[in-house]
Amino acid sequence: MQIILAPMDGLTDVYAREILTDIGGYDYCVTEFLRVTDTLFPRRVFYRRFPELRSADNSQHTISHTKAGTPVYLQLLGSDTNAMAENAAKAVQLGAAGIDLNFGCPAKTVNRREGGASLLQYPDRIYQLVRSVRQAVPKEIPVTAKMRLGYEDQLLAHDNALAIQDGGASWVTIHARTKKDGYRPPAYWDALAPIKQLLSISVIANGEIWTVDDYFTCRERSHCDSVMLGRGAMGTFDLALQIKNKLAEPSLPALPTLNWQAVCHHLDKLYQLMILNPALDNKYIAPRIKLWVKWLMPNYHQAETIFSTLKRIKDPQLALQLIRRSADQ
Ligand SMILES: Cc1cc2nc3c(=O)[nH]c(=O)nc-3n(C[C@H](O)[C@H](O)[C@H](O)COP(=O)(O)O)c2cc1C
Structure with missing residues (x-):
């Protein structure tokens, strides 16, 4: 069972990652997305988005980990298979503990260039992207993907999840909404259960987990025990810790939240x-x-x-x- 701190552009920067993982409960976290076009970025671009890569000259923490020791994965967003693979390989050479691929971002500027959620219309392109990144990165480094249930509707959800698995992803996180749903509640947790049954890789549930009770309801409906926490983590700094405590001591009342x-x-x-x-x-x-x-x-x-x-x-x-x-x- 894993709890992951979600990538949130403009929110989960290096400082948020440091503070929230220090409070605890997170197994790893993901950087805000780095948008890849058709070029190989110089080192400084990786360092700007992912300062934890610089930790070699700062003995306080291990490279690609927060100060609390939580691994940080780099999220890449783009649709050019070669450029995505080359940038992933370079990030790993610089020390990235894992690579996550973004198939969920709904932003218009992103979708015009065909990255993020727009790729959910083309499972084959998702497969090619995951495969080329997987092949460019050493086996021991996880390559993961984060998708939504679909673009306009959920019709291709299973095909996209299978494309991610067949491309060689280590596991997949699914934000239980389509691009069209945006961030409007509800999150369709039930839609994750058949996908979990279909795949042999792990499925991590994401969307609308604000409380410990939400975690348990999501688990019951999605059949996924691992979750990624987004906005809930910013409203309740110790949400991951509270969930883990409740799992460890189910008979005890939930911990009081931070005052x-x-x-x-x-x-x-x-x-x-x-x-x-x-x-x-x-x-x-x-x-x-x-x-x-x-x-x-x-x-x-x-x-x-x-x-x-x-x-x-x-x-x-x-x-x-x-x-x-x-x-x-
Ligand atoms: C301000 C903001 C920025 C986000 N940026 C990213 C991002 O860079 N990459 C990504 O995969 N998802 C991004 N997301 C989506 C979240 O990771 C998450 O999937 C979504 O918020 C649903 O989870 P939640 O209901 O727990 O917040 C963003 C969400 C928000 C609210």
Whole structure:
């Protein structure tokens, strides 16, 4: 049974990966997607998206792992089989612990260039992509794929999952919605059960797991015990840990979730990590802090209370002061 931190462009950057895996419960995490066109990227492009690859010159952690020791896989998005294979091979030479292929991104700019979810219309192209990346990467390095149930409808879900398996993927994560469904609830967990039965590789369920109870309902309906957590991980920092604790001690009540002071401590850490990076300016740091607080609003009334002031603040240090004051109240 695995719990994976989802790739979320604009959210799960190196700082989110460090903070959330340090809180615990995650078996691995995935970078935000790196869009591949037709060229082989220079090293610096990999390092920008995937700073954990640089850890060789930083003895605090192993290469391609977060500081807490959780492996990080690189996600690639694209449709050019050669370029995808070459970039995957280079990432692995640089030390990537695994490669994940994106067949789920609904963004219009991505789909115009035929990457992400648009490929779900062509199982054969998915097969070719997975196969060429698999062949370019040493056997011991996992090559995984993340798909949605379909593009407009679910008709090709089984064909796409089989294409991923036949291409040689180590396992597949399925976001239980089509591209057309976007991010609108519900997630169609039941649709995963027949796919799981069809495949011999593992299927990881993804979509709409916000609570420990959601995990158990998803498991019952999808028959998948491994899951990937996306937005739920940003609203409940210890969601993975809570699920693992409940699995280890089913008869005990679920752990109480982190209190607001503890959450603020992690937001403080987020600020400290970002401020250490000279490449980040206030225009990056302040909006990022606001985004984190926004995702906490459904679970913490304190987040809602500070957000109306926070959203007008442009100086990250003032944002931090506001968060610290709120932690003390
Ligand atoms: C802001 C945002 C950015 C995302 N970026 C990516 C991405 O880079 N790669 C990817 O495969 N999925 C991406 N996703 C999809 C998530 O990984 C996940 O499949 C989706 O949010 C459903 O899971 P959830 O209901 O647990 O959030 C993104 C989702 C969100 C909300």
